[in-house]
Amino acid sequence: MGSPESLPRLRPMILDAHTHLFPEEVRKKRKVFCSRDAAFRLLYSDEKARLAGLEDLLEAMDREGVDKSVICGFPWSDPGLCREGNDFLFACYQKAPSRVLPFACPPLLPARQAEKELERCLSLGARGIGELAFYTRTIQARDIDRLANLLKPLGGSGIPLLLHVNEPVGMNTRERP
Incomplete structure (x- = not known):
């Protein structure tokens, strides 16, 4: 039996479990997309708020020693933008x-479109669902019901869900309960 010094040193995998990536069009036309979506405007109207693409992420991962990253799109209110964002993520995966x-990241409404988009993404190899978020308001009972209906077909599949449920972004600390 060898000494502890002779054993190989094992390094745990470093996983960044929450990154957002955006297609080039969104990164270049930030103001246009801010005008189209209240949540996106809330988070990204400030030019200092970074919008990253795949190359930016891979460079940061290499620099910081991150092995893998969970990549998320954005929970757009427009189902078409959700689909485009998901397509971009699958292109990044390729x-x-x-x-x-x-x-x-399926749209939360309308329900049938959300179901179809989730089915499509899972068939393309999605490793999880998210980030589903309620940036401009607190999550309500009706939202939980919608999520339960959307996720019911997954049953005990073990597919992870990344859900953003805290108070609305930007809430002043004096206003918090």
Whole structure:
């Protein structure tokens, strides 16, 4: 039996479990997309708020020693933008399958479109669902009911859900309960 010094040193996998990536069009036309979506405007209207693409993420991962990253789109209010964002994530996965884990971000409404988009994304290899978020308001009972209906077909599949449920972004600390 060898000494502890002779054993190989094991390094745990470092996983960034929450990154948002955006297609080039969104990164270049930030103001246009801010005008189209209240939650996006809330988070990204400030030019200092970084909008990253795949290359930005891979460079940061290499610099910081991150092995894999969960990549999320954005919970757009427009189902078409959700679909485009998901397509972008799957394109990123095709370019760097050993480095990124795409999560599907279906629209929350309308319900039938959400179900179809989630089914489509899972068939394309989504590793999870999210980030589903309620940035401009607190989550309500009706939202939980919608989520339960959307996720019911997944049953005990073990597919992770990334859910943002805190108070609305930007809430002043004096206003918190």
